[in-house]
Amino acid sequence: MPSTTNSTKETTANGAKAPPKKERRQVHERVFSHMRRGLMIGAFLPGQSMSLRKLAERFGTSPMPVREVLSRLVTANALEEMPSGSVRVPRLNSEKLEDLFSVRELVEGAAAERAAGNVTPELIATLHDINNRLIETIEKRDILGSLSLNQEFHFTLYHASGSDVLMPMIESLWLQFGPTMYMSLLIPSVPWNAEDHERILTALEKGSATEVRKGIVHDIRTTRDALLSVSSEHGLAELPFVSSAEFSMNY
Amino acid sequence: MPSTTNSTKETTANGAKAPPKKERRQVHERVFSHMRRGLMIGAFLPGQSMSLRKLAERFGTSPMPVREVLSRLVTANALEEMPSGSVRVPRLNSEKLEDLFSVRELVEGAAAERAAGNVTPELIATLHDINNRLIETIEKRDILGSLSLNQEFHFTLYHASGSDVLMPMIESLWLQFGPTMYMSLLIPSVPWNAEDHERILTALEKGSATEVRKGIVHDIRTTRDALLSVSSEHGLAELPFVSSAEFSMNY
DNA sequence: GATCTCACAATGTGATCAATAGGCCAATTT
DNA sequence: AAATTGGCCTATTGATCACATTGTGAGATC
Known part of the structure; x- marks a missing residue:
């Protein structure tokens, strides 16, 4: 059992940001509202592909919350899923x-x-x-x-x-x-x-x-x-x- | 011994299944279609709360794909999110x-x-x-x-x-x-x-x-x-x- | 006997890890 | 010179881990 994996995240995880974790879904909420507003207001162009890691870096979080937000936006038909698994802003004919x-x-x-x-x-x-x-x-x-x-x-x-x-x-x-x-x-x-x-x-x-x-x-x-x-x-x-x-x- | 929770699925995880991984999103697709059909056909009752780990064990996967599927179903208003973060089938008045x-x-x-x-x-x-x-x-x-x-x-x-x-x-x-x-x-x-x-x-x-x-x-x-x-x-x-x-x- | 409290079990969240598939660029061949 | 192919790099996906919080149940106290 590889349960003894070294927990080497004390330095990178949230050492620089978010010292107090007061509310649940803090990160998720922030990412989602930004993405939603960004889509409605033109921060992303049609055809632009969204990178999990790039966005995560932009928001200063791990790819995890971004992954969930993008998945939700795909469900709302705001983003489309490519066969490769990457998501992008749809081009509307x-x-x-x-x-x-x-x-x-x-x-x-x-x-x-x-x-x-x-x-x-x-x-x-x-x-x-x-x-x-x-x-x-x-x-x-x-x-x-x-x-x-x-x-x-x-x-x-x-x-x-x-x-x-x-x-x-x-x-x-x-x-x-x-x-x-x-x-x-x-x-x-x-x-x-x-x-x-x-x-x-x-x-x-x-x-x-x-x-x-x-x-x-x-x-x-x-x-x-x-x-x-x-x-x-x-x-x-x-x-x-x-x-x-x-x-x-x-x- | 608080870690006795995850000792029950070492056999079901992926040791016996999925040697050939031909398509992407194999697990996700399976879980989503089952959940969708289950909701439309009455496999889940209004008010029933969905447990990430329970469902994952039921599907024989890790909680990860289930998490994404539930998140999508919340976006589709098929499930509702409780303040605690757990999701359940809504009761409709x-x-x-x-x-x-x-x-x-x-x-x-x-x-x-x-x-x-x-x-x-x-x-x-x-x-x-x-x-x-x-x-x-x-x-x-x-x-x-x-x-x-x-x-x-x-x-x-x-x-x-x-x-x-x-x-x-x-x-x-x-x-x-x-x-x-x-x-x-x-x-x-x-x-x-x-x-x-x-x-x-x-x-x-x-x-x-x-x-x-x-x-x-x-x-x-x-x-x-x-x-x-x-x-x-x-x-x-x-x-x-x-x-x-x-x-x-x-x- | 009822209620309050404390502890433990359980759940979701965010981070990290491992593996696989796809895209891209360059080098080689025709 | 152009096309094809090979390998490298990076992308997502699924799994595991760690932690904070919630909910619950047992026990003690009034």
Whole structure:
């Protein structure tokens, strides 16, 4: 029995970091939230392959928690598994993109319609605040800020639906088109504005669930058209405008 | 002697098996498919907690692949994570159940409607065959067979939609209500038949996408009513009719 | 007799190890 | 000179290890 393996990790394990281990899943939580946010905000490019060890080194941990996080993201269809076992950010062709956005209309439209039934003055005020900050970032051409606030707007609205079933679905959808969406905003010809959000807010104030749904569907369609135009014009496959490594973990 | 826990599997670990390792992820694939099928078919009861080491011993592997599989199932909302870190099969209250089934109507209805647009004679023949076998198992009161063939009927239809986005969503939904559905069939007062499927097949042959969707929605509603009646009559929370351990891995 | 406490058994988490398969680059051959 | 093949390097995968925490049960105390 080789049970007498020398335990030579007292120096390398956590000698430099994390002296107090107060909460469970501390590392896992940190890695997962960073990866999720990174995918939604464009820290990783479509086609980029994720290395277990590289990411582990980046986060200052062992490959173990990263392994679990990547595995979970594969389940959420945010990453795809290569036959070799390595995982990478999927490249979406226009067909997959259309599929993705038609499901977005279906699911997020339903979430928005439900949310309209649970609307409160506080919700409207919060959404107004988010949207105002979003407009500011748009005027400053702040891509990361815009993406972040746009996501916050949508998810705040959907959260009001009160559905624990719809929310994970929507999160999975956003993780799937996130990396591609970031790239589309890099194209100067793609305009971004918050007009659809204004329309949604008006419908919310009116209390019209149907119009809220239509507003969300229209917003999704606008985003889809932008992504598809990028896809057709630029080929979508090879768009290494930026080395995403420069952006990694900078949010 | 606190280390007496791991002395029981030195023979089963890998000494007797797996001399040829041909494919990658051999163990992972096996564990995942067993767990998925087990959840859909009632091998695990709602509320049952899953032990990493127990399951690993059951599958004859180390806890490592099991850990990853359970983590993935948590991401798919098929299992829930306790604050202590252990995972278990969720207990669904009627509120969650209603939410789940309304989303089923939305998503599976859309998948069925799309599938109707891609209908082929082969698909109809396949569905007829599945349904005929399903009717046989129903007459024999074969719970496991009925569940399996019912699932095959639905997934074959949805697969014809050709959507790589809808399919994972539907699979996640089925994993969520799977354990509860199994229990409902244990109640003698709950009738099960395949009448809805007949209606769906007729609509498919007529080529009416709308009627196909309505047929699926009706079928889902029938299932929902059965589950909810069980939930209200029997409390749904404590229904340890069977020790699921007796069924484990028997499929 | 009930409750509180302490100790032990058990579980998940993170780290490390061993082995195998895949990718990459260079050298050699045609 | 180009293509193919060989070997080296690195990647993930599955197993084992160590530790911190949780949960449980027995025993003592009020």
